Amino acid sequence: MGGGAHSGRIVKRTMGSACRSFLSSRFLSRREVLRVGGLAGFGLSLPGVLRAREIAVAPKADGNLAATFGKAKHVIVLYLHGGHPQQETFDPKPEGPAELRGEFGAIASSLAGVQVSELLPRTATIMHKLATVRSMSHRHTDHVIASMPALTGHPHPPEKDKLGDFPPSPTDYPPHGAVLSAIRPAQGGLPTWMRVGPLMRRMNGTVLHGQSPGLLGNRHASFVVDQELLPADVRIEAVQPIADLTELRLTARLDLLKQVDRQQRLIDQSAGVRTFDEYYQRAFNLIGSAATHKAFRLADESPEMRARYGKTEFGQRCLLARRLAEAGVPMTYVSYCHTPAGSWDTHSNHFPQMKKSLAPTFDSAFTALVNDLDERGMLDETLVIAMAEFGRTPQINKSGGRDHWPFVYSVAFAGAGIRAGTVYGSSDSAAAYPASDPRGPADFCATVYHLLGVPPDTAIHDQQGRPHNIIIGEPIAPILA
DSSP: OOSSOBOOEEEOOBSSGGGHHHHHTOOOOHHHHHHHHHHGGGTOOHHHHHHTSSSOOOOOOOSOOGGGTTOOSEEEEEEOTTOOOGGGTTOOOTTSOHHHHOSOOEEEOSBTTOEEETTOHHHHTTGGGEEEEEEEOOOOOSHHHHHHHHHHSOOOOGGGTTSOSOOOOTTSOOOHHHHHHHHSOOOTTOOSEEEESOOOBOTTSOBOTTSSOGGGOGGGOOEEEOSOOOSTTOOOGGGSOOTTOOHHHHHHHHHHHHHHHHTTTTTTSOHHHHHHHHHHHHHHHHHHOHHHHHHTOGGGSOHHHHHHHOSSHHHHHHHHHHHHHHHTOSEEEEEOOOBTTBOSOOSSSHHHHIIIIIHHHHHHHHHHHHHHHHHTTOGGGEEEEEEOSOEEOSSOOTTSOOOEEOSSEEEEEEETTBOSSEEEOEEOTTSSSEEEOOBOHHHHHHHHHHHHTOOTTOEEEOTTOOEEEOOOSOOOGGGBO
């Protein structure tokens, strides 16, 4: 760290004229009106609820964004499924009342005047490398539904809000990785996007939305590595030949497909069959790719490097994500889901879980990833994001937990095109609602697309050939270099 804290930019604008259209164009539901009364004792007022409505109608960005367009050659998304608490991560409120503040305090960071939770001592040392948005906000309180706008920028239609858990649909909007697969697929046998860790689900098995290629079709689905990565001699089974799927059998399958195609026997078959064959071809290319094989050799890393990321599954997933970026994979999603020590969905026993498992695991892995990329000269072209579908409630419930809270939460960025040492937006004194510069998932996703070099007017086409605009928000210009 050298000589103390770094100077940086704390960008906060009051909820004034820039957000009047946001406030005036949103109406309160009966449930939200009732919520005001329930939280009034903690200073959470009607304006606070108004500020928490869906996506802000943000002003057009000032200045020229051309310098950061397309800066990210690789993106690594660390998805903290369940929702990390803003209060115990990037937006502590040490002066708040104990019933909101909780057990933990705040510590100074490498960025002058900026504190983080005492649970993140390593992250505190790299805040000068990050841009943190403390004013993310939307209205969806259900994991399944909230993950859709978080990962795609497109919320479900309002009529679906009360459906509860329901499966993803082939008409859903796709996430960034699937869009890249459609408009700019990786070359050389590399996958365009990978998912490291299990498919994110509710405890009842319902798959979180925003993970599938949706309207683009399954040929643009991700490849997944979902296995234990901790063993010293780990071998990634996703690219290892197995007994009934040898290269010979793969080749025979491809030859058969070519014969069938020549005889036009698939003319009347469904798009799903053709989609499967395209996905099969991609899988064959992946297995045959020397670059992929090298990237997956996690056991090649030194014991010291593996320990640096943390002797946890999440830590090793982050290390694998770095190797995938090094190999040229454009987009990797790393999930931090349910673990034997708990999950981010801390409805009970929140503080012990945060102290013993959740925070230290994230702190080690996130810091190691950012510093490792920086030391290798990769951070300038690799975008790292730590995010979730929402945050956690200001109030601590009767079970010692924090519940779902989308009305304000924090997202951290590092790397390609990011203005290091920036804190954008702010929450109120209870970390309950935006106090300045509210931004929604559409703006978050637009920022990622901008850094990936995807023009704002880009359209994708569904399997019926119909066009769909994918970018409906504005890049968060103040966090861009």
